[in-house]
Amino acid sequence: MACQTFLRLVQGAHTRDGRSQGQRNAQDLGGVPAMIASAPDEIRVSEIFGPTIQGEGALIGQPTVFVRTGGCDYRCSWCDSLHAVDSRFRADWRGMSTAEVLAKVRALSGDTPLMVSLSGGNPAIQPLGPLIQQGQAEGYRFALETQGSVSRSWFADLDVLVLSPKPPSSAMATDWKSLRTCVDAAASGPRIVLKFVVFDEADFAYARHAAAQFSDLPVYLQPGNHTPPGPQDIDACIDTEGILRRMAWLVDRVIADQWYAAHVLPQLHVLIWGNKRGV
Ligand SMILES: C[S@@+](CC[C@H](N)C(=O)[O-])C[C@H]1O[C@@H](n2cnc3c(N)ncnc32)[C@H](O)[C@@H]1O
Numbered sequence: 001m002a003c004q005t006f007l008r009l010v011q012g013a014h015t016r017d018g019r020s021q022g023q024r025n026a027q028d029l030g031g032v033p034a035m036i037a038s039a040p041d042e043i044r045v046s047e048i049f050g051p052t053i054q055g056e057g058a059l060i061g062q063p064t065v066f067v068r069t070g071g072c073d074y075r076c077s078w079c080d081s082l083h084a085v086d087s088r089f090r091a092d093w094r095g096m097s098t099a100e101v102l103a104k105v106r107a108l109s110g111d112t113p114l115m116v117s118l119s120g121g122n123p124a125i126q127p128l129g130p131l132i133q134q135g136q137a138e139g140y141r142f143a144l145e146t147q148g149s150v151s152r153s154w155f156a157d158l159d160v161l162v163l164s165p166k167p168p169s170s171a172m173a174t175d176w177k178s179l180r181t182c183v184d185a186a187a188s189g190p191r192i193v194l195k196f197v198v199f200d201e202a203d204f205a206y207a208r209h210a211a212a213q214f215s216d217l218p219v220y221l222q223p224g225n226h227t228p229p230g231p232q233d234i235d236a237c238i239d240t241e242g243i244l245r246r247m248a249w250l251v252d253r254v255i256a257d258q259w260y261a262a263h264v265l266p267q268l269h270v271l272i273w274g275n276k277r278g279v
């Protein structure tokens with residue numbers, strides 16, 4: 001698909017159906033059970049790749065294998081991983097057992113344990129508890145990235161839980177109660193961090209407000225990117241200039257606000273490779 005066409009598709013998600021944010025989220029959340037793979041222990045996988053470096057947030061720079069699950073209860077207007085969200089890509093997703101996923105992780109890492117990032121889609125809607133336990137028994141560590149809409153008791157077993165609630169520019173509404181439940185579910189175990197995508201002033205204000213409600217959690221801010229996901233010719237339309245402009249603005253904004261506890265980082269992998277898959 002041509003780059004511009006894809007970009008229009010992604011941006012169009014803002015006003016696609018005229019429903020309110022709350023209505024859209026409620027309907028999407030209602031679909032969660034249907035998105036869990038039919039066999040109860042099967043993990044719906046979009047892609048497994050690496051090792052590469054973690055490009056975002058608290059673990060930036062760490063060699064990591066990514067397990068990207070398929071299916072999400074959100075539809076962020078600017079999602080950079082639509083191939084793991086939109087049902088148009090469903091044919092590329094595959095139901096895999098815990099053993100199959102672990103075997104792939106082992107093969108990619110040359111049997112040397114490292115950090116595994118569980119991302120998606122929303123990995124919280126997949127049965128990942130056994131993978132985390134069995135992988136950890138072999139020395140692998142697990143981080144999970146989620147928007148905080150669905151919590152699981154097995155969050156407590158993670159090494160790192162990255163909660164990335166979605167700001168106004170995403171056109172999604174935050175369920176603050178669910179977000180709190182995620183934090184509570186993980187309270188006894190992993191390191192928990194907040195990561196916010198920021199495109200504009202309203203997103204910045206949202207991040208400020210959300211962080212204030214979880215004042216003991218470290219905060220990572222990253223400039224949003226409008227680079228569409230997918231095709232191989234992605235480098236041709238990477239929005240590097242826009243990303244760096246927003247990055248500079250975000251640094252200024254944090255300093256002006258004396259928000260000295262915040263960390264500001266770009267998506268390093270996007271700067272290096274664009275939104276290319278598998279890196
Ligand atoms: C693709 S999401 C998958 C995990 C989960 N659904 C979530 O949103 O946290 C992984 C990370 O990428 C971030 N992300 C997605 N699209 C982005 C974009 N266009 N610019 C910057 N970050 C983006 C999300 O906010 C999240 O922190």
Ligand SMILES: Nc1nc2[nH]cc(C(=O)O)c2c(=O)[nH]1
Nearest residue numbers: 052053054055056119269279
């Ligand atoms: N290198 C690299 N770092 C990442 N950090 C978060 C990613 C994601 O899409 O979840 C991601 C990704 O896809 N690649």
Ligand code: SF4
Nearest residue numbers: 072074075076079121
């Ligand atoms: S919650 Fe994450 S995976 Fe789902 S649409 Fe938003 S950014 Fe994409």
Ligand SMILES: [Mg+2]
Nearest residue numbers: 080081119267
């Ligand atoms: Mg990504």
